[in-house]
Amino acid sequence: MAYARTSWVWVAAGAGVLLIAAWWVSAVWHDPTVADPAPYILSAMERCYSSSKQSPCYRDAAKDFVAKFSPAAIATVFAAHESEKSIFEFCHETMHYAGQESYRRLGNVAAALAEGSTACFAGYYHGVLEGYLTERYATGMAGASALAAEVPELCGERSRFQTDKEFHECLHGLGHALMFATETDLPASLRLCDTLSSPEEAGWCYSGAFMENSTSSTNKDHPSRYLKDDDLLYPCSILEEKYLPMCYNLQGLYFAERAGYDWQKTGELCALVPRRWQDYCFNAIGQSIAGSSRDPQTLKAGCETITDMHLRGMCVVGLVGAVGERYEDGIFRAKEICDIENVEYKKICYERVMQKARESGVPSQDIGRMCADIAEEYRDAVCAGF
Numbered sequence: 001m002a003y004a005r006t007s008w009v010w011v012a013a014g015a016g017v018l019l020i021a022a023w024w025v026s027a028v029w030h031d032p033t034v035a036d037p038a039p040y041i042l043s044a045m046e047r048c049y050s051s052s053k054q055s056p057c058y059r060d061a062a063k064d065f066v067a068k069f070s071p072a073a074i075a076t077v078f079a080a081h082e083s084e085k086s087i088f089e090f091c092h093e094t095m096h097y098a099g100q101e102s103y104r105r106l107g108n109v110a111a112a113l114a115e116g117s118t119a120c121f122a123g124y125y126h127g128v129l130e131g132y133l134t135e136r137y138a139t140g141m142a143g144a145s146a147l148a149a150e151v152p153e154l155c156g157e158r159s160r161f162q163t164d165k166e167f168h169e170c171l172h173g174l175g176h177a178l179m180f181a182t183e184t185d186l187p188a189s190l191r192l193c194d195t196l197s198s199p200e201e202a203g204w205c206y207s208g209a210f211m212e213n214s215t216s217s218t219n220k221d222h223p224s225r226y227l228k229d230d231d232l233l234y235p236c237s238i239l240e241e242k243y244l245p246m247c248y249n250l251q252g253l254y255f256a257e258r259a260g261y262d263w264q265k266t267g268e269l270c271a272l273v274p275r276r277w278q279d280y281c282f283n284a285i286g287q288s289i290a291g292s293s294r295d296p297q298t299l300k301a302g303c304e305t306i307t308d309m310h311l312r313g314m315c316v317v318g319l320v321g322a323v324g325e326r327y328e329d330g331i332f333r334a335k336e337i338c339d340i341e342n343v344e345y346k347k348i349c350y351e352r353v354m355q356k357a358r359e360s361g362v363p364s365q366d367i368g369r370m371c372a373d374i375a376e377e378y379r380d381a382v383c384a385g386f
Contacts, residue, residue: 049086062097099127126173163361175208210250252284286318324356
């Protein structure tokens with residue numbers, strides 16, 4: 001069951017806030033020669049999937065899509081065809097590029113963001129901020145001190161967003177964008193995240209910066225300077241303690257890539273992390289598993305490769321959290337995993353799903369139906385407060 005999403009309307013612009021009317025940008029997205037975007041988009045995505053140079057192909061395809069269709073129309077096609085491999089694996093990357101191109105065409109952060117949605121792990125929103133900061137700072141349009149002053153204004157206050165999820169996605173996208181603007185200078189990007197108004201907001205920004213460092217698929221021409229083949233714990237091993245939870249979490253995504261997405265081998269790499277921080281790394285294994293399949297049994301089996309019961313629980317939490325983020329109906333897909341989860345993990349699994357439901361603004365009637373379908377022995381504990 002899908003539920004309604006709303007676009008961002010209020011966004012920071014310098015020291016103020018802009019409200020952009022939808023009609024102002026509607027005329028930008030229309031090609032009368034293409035009546036139905038789905039066949040056109042799907043054909044291009046399939047060509048890129050078979051290409052020997054996938055990332056440049058998806059970048060060019062995204063530019064073409066944005067020239068012909070609205071960002072909302074592109075996201076709708078992706079959501080309707082998410083089971084196809086070229087969409088399932090590459091819609092996030094493609095929407096990053098679409099966001100960058102939308103900002104380039106409109107020249108206005110507020111206008112570009114107002115056209116987007118959270119489809120494909122909110123890749124579009126991330127791309128808009130990347131496009132803006134790359135243009136403004138990497139090209140010398142403003143200096144480092146101006147960047148530090150502007151960072152807190154780009155996402156602004158929580159009250160500007162309809163849901164916690166949308167606010168968090170803006171902050172996460174900001175972290176990605178700062179890595180673009182600083183030419184992948186991770187410590188500098190983290191310090192810029194620290195200019196945000198709370199540790200929680202900074203943490204979401206850290207997540208984008210570390211993700212760009214560890215697994216970026218949209219900046220391959222600027223490879224990370226903060227990964228070492230002979231030191232798998234780097235850069236976490238050189239950073240202040242406040243950065244370590246998120247660093248080791250995102251390092252887990254890097255470990256998954258290094259291990260060829262063999263979950264048992266990924267767990268062995270996470271076991272190298274200092275014990276205090278291992279929960280974060282094993283949580284990331286679950287996040288990685290979420291992108292490997294759409295089948296609940298297959299996803300559940302991924303975490304079962306971890307033998308330590310506590311760490312397997314961290315994997316389950318990461319798995320259902322990421323599934324909840326990935327799809328338009330992700331909360332309901334995540335609950336399906338909890339329904340078949342082993343009894344030891346059902347409670348923490350349902351708790352994580354309900355947390356994501358709250359953050360995502362799932363309508364109360366849908367939450368009520370979801371809670372009614374949870375076994376009675378867990379219902380009171382996990383649905384309290386809904």
